[in-house]
Amino acid sequence: MLARSTLCRGPSQLLARAVPHSRRGLAAASVSNPFHYSVDESTGIKVVSRDDGGPTTALAVVARGGSRYETAPGLAHGLEKFAFKNSRRSALRLQRETELLGGALGSTLSRENIVLRAKFLRDDLPYFVEALADVLIHTKYNAYEFNEQVASTMNFEVDKFHHTPAALALEAAHNVAFHGGLGSSRLALTNKYLTNKSITEYSKKVYNKGNIAVVASGAPQPDLEKWTAEFFKELPSGTGPAVAPAKYYGGENRLFSPHGDAIVIAFPGSASAPSPKVEYTVLSYLLGGEASIKWNTGMSLLSQAVSDIPHTAAVAKHVAYTDTGLLYVTIEGPGSALTQAGKNVVSAIRSLGEAKPEDVERAIALAKFDVLAAAEDRSIGLESVGQTAIASGKAPQVEGVVKALDSVTVETVKAAGKKLLESKATFVAVGNTYILPYAEDLGLSV
Amino acid sequence: MSFASGVALRRAVAARPWLHKIVVPIAEKYNDLAGYRKVGLVQDDLISDENEIVQEALKRLPPKVSYDRVYRLRRAVQCSLAHTILPKEEQTKPEADISYLMPYIEEVERERKEREELDSLTRAR
Numbered sequence: 001m002l003a004r005s006t007l008c009r010g011p012s013q014l015l016a017r018a019v020p021h022s023r024r025g026l027a028a029a030s031v032s033n034p035f036h037y038s039v040d041e042s043t044g045i046k047v048v049s050r051d052d053g054g055p056t057t058a059l060a061v062v063a064r065g066g067s068r069y070e071t072a073p074g075l076a077h078g079l080e081k082f083a084f085k086n087s088r089r090s091a092l093r094l095q096r097e098t099e100l101l102g103g104a105l106g107s108t109l110s111r112e113n114i115v116l117r118a119k120f121l122r123d124d125l126p127y128f129v130e131a132l133a134d135v136l137i138h139t140k141y142n143a144y145e146f147n148e149q150v151a152s153t154m155n156f157e158v159d160k161f162h163h164t165p166a167a168l169a170l171e172a173a174h175n176v177a178f179h180g181g182l183g184s185s186r187l188a189l190t191n192k193y194l195t196n197k198s199i200t201e202y203s204k205k206v207y208n209k210g211n212i213a214v215v216a217s218g219a220p221q222p223d224l225e226k227w228t229a230e231f232f233k234e235l236p237s238g239t240g241p242a243v244a245p246a247k248y249y250g251g252e253n254r255l256f257s258p259h260g261d262a263i264v265i266a267f268p269g270s271a272s273a274p275s276p277k278v279e280y281t282v283l284s285y286l287l288g289g290e291a292s293i294k295w296n297t298g299m300s301l302l303s304q305a306v307s308d309i310p311h312t313a314a315v316a317k318h319v320a321y322t323d324t325g326l327l328y329v330t331i332e333g334p335g336s337a338l339t340q341a342g343k344n345v346v347s348a349i350r351s352l353g354e355a356k357p358e359d360v361e362r363a364i365a366l367a368k369f370d371v372l373a374a375a376e377d378r379s380i381g382l383e384s385v386g387q388t389a390i391a392s393g394k395a396p397q398v399e400g401v402v403k404a405l406d407s408v409t410v411e412t413v414k415a416a417g418k419k420l421l422e423s424k425a426t427f428v429a430v431g432n433t434y435i436l437p438y439a440e441d442l443g444l445s446v
Numbered sequence: 447m448s449f450a451s452g453v454a455l456r457r458a459v460a461a462r463p464w465l466h467k468i469v470v471p472i473a474e475k476y477n478d479l480a481g482y483r484k485v486g487l488v489q490d491d492l493i494s495d496e497n498e499i500v501q502e503a504l505k506r507l508p509p510k511v512s513y514d515r516v517y518r519l520r521r522a523v524q525c526s527l528a529h530t531i532l533p534k535e536e537q538t539k540p541e542a543d544i545s546y547l548m549p550y551i552e553e554v555e556r557e558r559k560e561r562e563e564l565d566s567l568t569r570a571r
Contacts (some may be wrong), residue, residue, distance in 0.1 A: 147506075397540075
């Protein structure tokens with residue numbers, strides 16, 4: 001048996017060793033609210049940071065250059081996969097040096113942003129700011145690197161996408177809902193327009209001072225500003241690609257897929273900034289679909305709706321973009337069961353107008369927990385923080401979101417829920433199209 | 447001996463103007479007499495490609511350059527079989543005899559050397 005005292009002592013000692021004493025003292029003194037992001041401009045670049053005095057740092061460079069802004073299909077995906085390839089130093093050297101420092105590098109692509117990420121020990125901030133700056137300024141975009149490394153990883157992702165019916169359905173739903181721009185495919189479905197030259201051109205369009213934000217969690221703002229000014233000074237100035245505001249269209253689409261069946265039902269949602277309508281977030285939690293406890297279908301509307309249909313799951317999510325949003329329900333399961341599941345889901349959505357106050361309260365509590373839990377995690381929220389900083393020069397604060405969630409009333413949620421089915425819905429069925437239902441079968445107007 | 451060592455020698459010569467002045471005319475004459483220009487080849491076509499480094503470098507050539515290389519080689523083989531040389535205007539001119547492959551070979555060699563160095567890092571005490 002382990003003595004209880006040993007168990008208790010372990011972690012705290014570990015922490016004490018990881019955090020240098022002087023820093024811990026400093027941080028403890030300066031931190032009043034560890035979730036508060038401060039924003040500033042350093043040589044024309046938005047620098048956003050928060051510092052909770054912890055031993056590790058998550059750093060991200062958010063560039064407004066996701067698939068929404070690309071000038072030919074697939075450029076954003078190609079550019080994202082070119083991150084951390086040969087620049088001033090070789091890709092291999094960067095990778096090995098990062099490993100020696102105990103850090104990790106990565107990049108992600110969303111519809112709106114290309115995000116370069118780094119996680120590392122607090123003291124290594126200058127090294128990683130320089131590494132991310134090198135990607136933006138000095139990447140060589142060699143043709144052979146594209147052929148040898150970039151194209152194969154892209155193809156791998158695209159293959160995976162084609163084998164995931166739910167992802168295919170969500171992608172098609174965006175296309176139906178927003179048409180071009182925001183609705184264009186996130187991944188490069190074809191390599192036809194991708195050459196190292198076209199990717200280089202796109203990088204010049206996207207990687208410039210007015211179009212990026214440097215976001216850090218766990219780094220002091222003055223240090224971050226100083227290093228950003230030093231390493232990003234060669235980055236050309238500019239304001240990035242122009243784009244038409246997104247418009248919601250809605251409609252129906254059916255795709256054959258041999259890899260499984262999925263349905264996505266989507267409705268217009270709320271934009272992320274400057275004034276997000278949080279009732280849509282609450283609606284997505286009210287519909288829910290994910291159980292909070294293991295081996296249990298859960299009490300949310302959607303999990304109740306499909307609980308009688310075996311091997312079927314329906315999950316609601318809300319995604320917010322800069323000027324619009326999408327509230328969508330993904331239903332997965334055997335094709336033969338999806339008609340019934342779809343009908344149940346639509347009647348659950350219809351029942352939102354008469355939502356019970358205790359259900360709304362539960363949804364708000366869940367939403368609040370997820371917001372705060374995401375804020376505690378160093379690396380989750382960086383993209384949305386950067387996105388808002390680029391768009392408005394301000395950082396979204398967690399306190400604000402929590403306050404907004406607190407002020408949501410049952411009436412506003414009910415009203416928003418009623419409004420959903422009044423607007424034109426988006427319906428996508430992927431899989432065995434012979435047996436999958438049409439929107440009209442489920443009682444949706446598209 | 448690596449491919450890059452030949453390049454290093456060439457650079458060492460180029461760095462000394464007096465030596466450069468002596469060596470270049472001799473080298474030019476030698477290249478002319480070597481005869482590969484008479485069958486339409488350029489010097490980099492003569493690099494032995496039966497090793498991994500050159501194979502990788504060849505893969506990295508831009509499509510047009512790679513196509514031209516194959517064309518030159520096939521034309522030269524044809525000349526060799528027919529025991530002829532090309533007409534004067536189709537022979538390689540000295541100014542067209544540029545090093546198209548060597549930069550790629552150097553790059554591959556540099557990469558391999560770097561990997562070797564990084565693989566055998568030791569910690570300084």
